[in-house]
Amino acid sequence: MPVTDASSNGPWDAKVQQFHGGQDWAHIDNFVEDFSVTTNAFGMPASAKAAATRAIEHSHHYPPADQEPARSSLARFLWPAEAECAAQKDRLILGNGASELIDLVIRMAPAGSWKPGPFRTQYKEYERSARNNGMELLDADSPDKASVACLVNPCNPTGDYLDLPDLKSWIAANVRPGGYVVIDESMQPWHSPEFRAHSLTSQHDYIQQLLEEQGIAVFVVHSWTKLWCCTGLRLGSVVCPSADHMRAIKKAQVPWSVNVIALAFLNAVVADDAYLRRTWEKTPVWRQQTIDRIAEMFPQWECHGRTFLSWIWVDTKSEDVARKAVDLARAAGVPVRSGLPGYNHPTFVRLAVREPEKVGVLIDAWKNL
Ligand SMILES: Cc1ncc(COP(=O)(O)O)c(C=O)c1O
Structure with a gap:
């Protein structure tokens, strides 16, 4: 595990550094997918x-x-x-x-x-x-x-x-x-x-x-x-x-x-046109599918952001629910970004757009909310 102290956020030194997502994956035994960063759902382009x-x-x-x-x-x-x-x-x-x-x-x-x-x-x-x-x-x-x-x-x-x-x-x-x-x-x-x-x-x-x-x-x-x-x-x-x-x-x-x-x-x-075509074609579709699955399970949650984006900013409307959503996601190997550290929006979580199968793991984890 990374070195931490009582006042830090995981590996970040809260007194002098700014919190960012993307640090959990290496410390999760059952890691499946990182939903805590806004990276492209298609991963590193193979040619590059x-x-x-x-x-x-x-x-x-x-x-x-x-x-x-x-x-x-x-x-x-x-x-x-x-x-x-x-x-x-x-x-x-x-x-x-x-x-x-x-x-x-x-x-x-x-x-x-x-x-x-x-x-x-x-x-x-x-x-x-x-x-x-x-x-x-x-x-x-x-x-x-x-x-x-x-x-x-x-x-x-x-x-x-x-x-x-x-x-x-x-x-x-x-x-x-x-x-x-x-x-x-x-x-x-x-x-x-x-x-x-x-x-x-x-x-x-x-x-x-x-x-x-x-x-x-x-x-x-x-x-x-x-x-x-x-x-x-x-x-x-x-x-x-x-x-x-x-x-x-x-x-x-x-x-x-x-x-x-x-x-x-x-x-x-920069020459990988196929990768970008796939990005533009699939990201909004997967994003909307994720929003639909969330809406079905948590009708009171609000999903924010333009349709083309690589992430969803979700208001769970409850600090307690947001905290549990972050903990359950991490425990299932699919960490999401809490809206609390850095952004100070404790009812929010941010999740990356990912392929439907991986979203299934996250949705399953949230069934216990
Ligand atoms: C809007 C925005 N700008 C800049 C950065 C910094 O990116 P990097 O230093 O990884 O290129 C990030 C990383 O999350 C970001 O979201």
Whole structure:
């Protein structure tokens, strides 16, 4: 078992670290499936896993300092049109998970106040980083504009999502001139095969205009560890407002932060169209089936979130029921994420979309609720 102390949440040191899901699996003898993380139900894409495995052979060499060719491959994935890719590529940088880049961007941000997105809660690493950097933390509904505003879109864990016009209105209302905006689109590629057109990464003129006219710098963060189910490999990126901002991150970033295995994985995975087609086709179906099974057994529970998402944010309406649901799931080898640690929503649990057979194990475990 991992080292714990009385004030910690499992292996997390509650005094200095932010709680996240995904830690139980290694300590469960009868482990079946991890419902506590928002990773893709289809697991690691086989083609990329093979490329990553082959890359172990090169692990006695340093990774390339320019992150190539993986960085260019990801740029082509984000902007498939050749001219667009050539024009935008220099704004992109890779990181050791999105977490590394979230922290780097917040460290570089102008001092002052920080504000989260408008939802009930959101992924907490932005707040943690802002607090660590001595920023004043504003509430989501504060009327004040912030020096740094961070919105997770789609929002993990609530499942809320702002389409581009609403997202732009939120930016206009919440950021000071000269400030930073960080939009986390880690879960946005689940949207549909047309996800790019709905993404802020396609809004070049808008981003340039904000920078030139108001000095507002927009960063778009992606964690690739969810879409391509590789949390242990650590892969993220940020699209910066300009090549200069990208180079400022590069200057602060520890060299070789993305290892050769993760780079090889990324370079291969962007070509796996079949994996993404399956993701877009099956995720909403399995998600709805899970919601239907929950509704049948617990009509009073409420399931939240957009239909395309890789998870469901469930309000059991009772702290006691939510606690038991978490315990029963863990005991059956199918851990779910409690809404209590970190998010402070004790009646909620978050569960990943998974194949129906695995959902059956979870539903069986909850029969005793
Ligand atoms: C919305 C969001 N952003 C960023 C991250 C960080 O991801 P990683 O550091 O694994 O790339 C996560 C992980 O759960 C997340 O949910």
